[in-house]
Amino acid sequence: MKDPTYNIGSVLKRVRFERELTLEEASNLTGVSKAMLGQIERGESNPTISILWKISTGLRISFSELLGSQNNKYEAISIEDIEPVYESDGKMILYDVFPFDPMTGFEYFYIKLLPGAEHVSTPHQSSVEEYIVVTKGTLKLTLEDQTFELAAPSALRFKPSGSHTYSNPYDSEVVFQNVIKY
The missing domain is CATH 1.10.260.40 (lambda repressor-like DNA-binding domains)
Known part of the structure; x- marks a missing residue:
């Protein structure tokens, strides 16, 4: 060696x-x-x-x-090849595309919400920011006492210091990307 x-x-x-x-x-x-x-x-x-x-x-x-072992090759990732996590009775399908890396300080999720999905997320530490980009459908996002209807294409940045709810009360699927920056 x-x-x-x-x-x-x-x-x-x-x-x-x-x-x-x-x-x-x-x-x-x-x-x-x-x-x-x-x-x-x-x-x-x-x-x-x-x-x-x-x-x-x-x-x-x-x-x-x-260590000089940086791999400079590119790697294409197919979202559908990632094992998803199911939440909210299987109506929230989350793909952890780029898991948290302490060197980059972020993680990236590709998320689908089927009709009727509702997911309540607990508060994060105060230094965290979330970036949401809706690419399909309309996401209903509730941040403490404020509700946003984010129709594709739209985006929102927020500090998740309180509980927040992602929901899809509509008849069609919602797709959004979620970047969490630590």
């Missing part, structure tokens, strides 16, 4: 230069000393997993990218 130390150093250096960060600025972001970051960039130090996590988290890059 090839020693990843060189790849780690070159990726760190590339990211730092792309973002025009000094070693000191990178150190402040990651919590790793300037001296250690310099040694890693020069391939003089084999960092621990703990140090690598600090670097990837601080610079907001994936751990696999830092």
